[in-house]
Amino acid sequence: MLTHFLAAAALLSQALAGPVPNRVDKRAADVPTQTPIGPAGSSGQLRGSKSLAGYDSANPVDYEDSTVIPQDEFELASAQKQDPDLGLYLDLADVENPQPIRGGSQAPTDPGPRDREIERQNPDLYAPPGTDMGGLPNAKWPMGLSHNRHGLKNSGYTRQQNTDELPVAKAMAGVDMRLEPNAYRELHWHSANEWSYIMNGSVRVQAMDEAGRVFVDDLQAGDVWFFPSGKPHSIQALESGVEFLLVFDEGDFSEDATFLVSELFQRNPKSVLAKDLRVNTSAFDNIPEGELYIFPGTPAPKNISEQNSTGPAGIIPKANTYSYHLSQQQAYEVPGGSVKIIDPVTFPSAYNFASALFTIKPGAMRELHWHTTSDEWSFFLAGQGRLTVYMAPDSGQTFDFQAGDVGYVPVPNAHYIENTGTEDLVYLEVLQADVYNDISVAQWLGLTPKQVVQDHLGFSEDTLNRLPKIKPFIMPGDEDLLQTDFREERE
Numbered sequence: 406m407l408t409h410f411l412a413a414a415a416l417l418s419q420a421l422a423g424p425v426p427n428r429v430d431k432r433a434a435d436v437p438t439q440t441p442i443g444p445a446g447s448s449g450q451l452r453g454s455k456s457l458a459g460y461d462s463a464n465p466v467d468y469e470d471s472t473v474i475p476q477d478e479f480e481l482a483s484a485q486k487q488d489p490d491l492g493l494y495l496d497l498a499d500v501e502n503p504q505p506i507r508g509g510s511q512a513p514t515d516p517g518p519r520d521r522e523i524e525r526q527n528p529d530l531y532a533p534p535g536t537d538m539g540g541l542p543n544a545k546w547p548m549g550l551s552h553n554r555h556g557l558k559n560s561g562y563t564r565q566q567n568t569d570e571l572p573v574a575k576a577m578a579g580v581d582m583r584l585e586p587n588a589y590r591e592l593h594w595h596s597a598n599e600w601s602y603i604m605n606g607s608v609r610v611q612a613m614d615e616a617g618r619v620f621v622d623d624l625q626a627g628d629v630w631f632f633p634s635g636k637p638h639s640i641q642a643l644e645s646g647v648e649f650l651l652v653f654d655e656g657d658f659s660e661d662a663t664f665l666v667s668e669l670f671q672r673n674p675k676s677v678l679a680k681d682l683r684v685n686t687s688a689f690d691n692i693p694e695g696e697l698y699i700f701p702g703t704p705a706p707k708n709i710s711e712q713n714s715t716g717p718a719g720i721i722p723k724a725n726t727y728s729y730h731l732s733q734q735q736a737y738e739v740p741g742g743s744v745k746i747i748d749p750v751t752f753p754s755a756y757n758f759a760s761a762l763f764t765i766k767p768g769a770m771r772e773l774h775w776h777t778t779s780d781e782w783s784f785f786l787a788g789q790g791r792l793t794v795y796m797a798p799d800s801g802q803t804f805d806f807q808a809g810d811v812g813y814v815p816v817p818n819a820h821y822i823e824n825t826g827t828e829d830l831v832y833l834e835v836l837q838a839d840v841y842n843d844i845s846v847a848q849w850l851g852l853t854p855k856q857v858v859q860d861h862l863g864f865s866e867d868t869l870n871r872l873p874k875i876k877p878f879i880m881p882g883d884e885d886l887l888q889t890d891f892r893e894e895r896e
């Protein structure tokens with residue numbers, strides 16, 4: 406009843422006020438359309454004649470100029486001449502004037518405008534394998550396209566990827582941070598959990614929990630730390646400087662929106678701060694103006710025990726400590742590469758962060774698989790590779806990656822990662838899971854009754870016998886298995 410009454414009242418008031426325009430009528434705006442008086446050296450008119458609108462018999466279209474690029478003005482990589490469904494990697498690095506061709510025809514050619522460097526780095530977008538189909542959300546973000554926020558006095562920088570850069574990455578966001586020797590990422594805390602992998606150099610990290618237990622450790626390239634949400638911590642580069650990766654368990658996390666000790670002290674009344682610390686207000690005469698964020702510091706004492714400022718609650722026990730010396734972990738070696746898994750099984754404080762650090766030899770690949778419970782956030786540390794995301798029911802798209810790129814595959818989409826270069830491909834997979842998990846396609850079929858597999862896929866006895874019963878993780882490159890030699894020089 407009440408809503409009827411309100412609706413009627415709204416109609417009545419509209420009727421009394423006359424017609425309400427539902428949008429601004431831009432035509433009514435008083436915009437001068439004549440060419441203004443221009444600066445010295447200007448000529449012509451800003452707008453063309455009204456007679457150019459619609460059919461224009463006076464000016465027939467010029468169709469003589471061909472957009473087709475003649476065959477002698479471009480090259481094809483040899484893999485471009487193969488069956489598109491073979492989907493061989495197209496190495497366009499040294500190809501003159503690359504074209505988006507698969508399957509050996511002379512078309513389509515690309516008259517431009519174009520950015521050849523981007524196309525060369527992403528040949529599977531430019532000339533997709535014949536097996537790609539449908540549309541998928543973008544799975545790649547190069548950190549080199551992120552805004553680089555610089556610290557104070559050249560002390561470092563940070564660049565990030567969150568849902569602003571990669572909208573599909575809803576569960577995790579990443580940061581690449583550089584601290585020059587002795588520089589700090591200031592004392593801070595934040596809503597998300599923070600998992601970090603050190604890419605270069607060394608660092609001292611320090612934190613405290615709710616019970617007043619403390620943590621301090623020195624870490625080097627290849628090590629990992631984890632700071633649970635809300636726990637205050639600081640990060641200081643040792644004298645070598647440091648660069649590390651941060652992964653947060655909120656896709657829209659912004660590294661620019663953390664809680665900072667410098668702001669905490671600027672955003673509270675000084676009388677309150679004085680009462681809080683039982684000091685004279687003059688104690689705050691030298692607090693910083695503005696954020697410190699990343700700033701130069703005095704060198705950390707070499708002897709870490711000097712910074713072990715424990716209280717009665719002591720230290721955070723080793724069973725729940727915030728660091729893991731992954732650089733010291735022996736890798737699991739398989740033909741084609743190696744892997745180190747780190748998850749809460751051995752690093753319990755890193756609640757819900759399960760990660761695998763893969764090294765894939767040239768020609769080898771991380772096997773076709775999917776994760777059962779989590780999206781995958783990945784970061785390419787060295788080399789180059791590609792992956793195809795298969796999403797139900799019928800979409801597939803292939804993306805190419807170089808060192809410094811972020812990749813993202815939503816659960817439970819299937820994917821592989823193939824080394825497409827001549828150096829080792831090193832990359833991290835990060836999941837939101839208490840145990841690293843994946844389903845191996847090869848093992849799945851190897852452990853499914855042969856008759857069932859044969860009825861589905863029509864495999865020969867020989868193919869059925871090759872299917873593994875053990876999870877391979879990585880498949881070595883074996884060029885004899887390919888129908889063509891994709892490394893053959895282009896003609």
Ligand SMILES: *[C@@H]1O[C@H](CO)[C@@H](O)[C@H](O)[C@H]1NC(C)=O
Nearest residue numbers: 603604605606625626627648
């Ligand atoms: C760290 O960076 C330096 C300078 O580029 C380089 O020489 C060194 O190989 C890097 N170390 C690692 C572990 O990547």
Ligand SMILES: *[C@@H]1O[C@H](CO)[C@@H](O)[C@H](O)[C@H]1NC(C)=O
Nearest residue numbers: 679684685686687688689690
């Ligand atoms: C605070 O310190 C200033 C400067 O040292 C001093 O003049 C003032 O009396 C002090 N105030 C109190 C309440 O102690």
Ligand SMILES: *[C@@H]1O[C@H](CO)[C@@H](O)[C@H](O)[C@H]1NC(C)=O
Nearest residue numbers: 621622709710713715719720
């Ligand atoms: C800090 O002190 C505790 C004892 O309170 C000790 O167990 C721990 O190893 C010390 N850590 C360092 C880095 O010296």
Ligand SMILES: *[C@@H]1O[C@H](CO)[C@@H](O)[C@H](O)[C@H]1NC(C)=O
Nearest residue numbers: 706707708709710711712713
């Ligand atoms: C390091 O510092 C601790 C605590 O101050 C001290 O007991 C220890 O002797 C120092 N070690 C060295 C090698 O100086």
